[in-house]
Ligand SMILES: O=C(O)CCC(=O)C(=O)O
């Protein structure tokens with residue numbers, strides 16, 4: 001399955017950034033993250049949110065007023081489980097995280113486009129990028145909360161919601177592996193030209209985020225860079241409940 005359209009329709013400079021917008025905690029080594037994104041198309045951002053914030057955000061799932069739509073994955077062939085897209089204004093700290101993460105990821109995204117021979121460059125500030133989305137008719141917010149129970153899974157997909165797409169997105173694990181749930185691993189696949197697909201499991205603890213390629217990324221070959229096609233998904237949850245917060249930087253048509 002390809003695009004997960006709406007159902008129915010390196011950082012140079014400072015090594016360590018504290019995302020100061022409380023209660024989001026964690027200091028991220030952005031130089032290391034940029035290197036991982038270059039080499040693997042994904043980077044773990046350890047301990048981005050503290051346990052209390054993870055619990056608070058997971059509990060939002062039940063509060064319908066925060067959301068603009070509710071997707072039952074099995075109805076669309078997306079897997080098994082469910083998710084809800086937030087409404088604007090995004091609850092704290094999702095909006096501030098989206099802005100802060102974007103600012104760190106935009107230079108990486110611009111480097112990728114340069115190497116892939118794609119002309120598009122992303123502005124330094126998320127607000128400017130979102131205005132471009134809105135002018136192109138992509139006006140609906142894409143941050144989402146996902147909820148999985150035993151037997152649920154998320155098929156490999158790409159979160160594209162229109163012509164404009166920021167090439168990196170972030171998912172944050174809000175539940176504690178081994179305690180709240182078992183199974184349910186975050187999986188990335190990479191398809192290289194004329195080769196079979198390669199899968200990678202990204203080990204996450206509660207509060208860890210993974211930044212990863214939405215659809216394409218450059219890989220360094222012997223004769224320059226070439227483009228690979230990435231997808232992500234979640235393996236079957238064996239027991240318990242698993243919640244994730246997805247932060248996608250482009251808005252949806
Ligand atoms: O639940 C997950 O770990 C994956 C979530 C996802 O597909 C996303 O955030 O786009």
Ligand SMILES: [Fe+2]
Pocket residue numbers: 004157158159232246
């Ligand atoms: Fe996704």
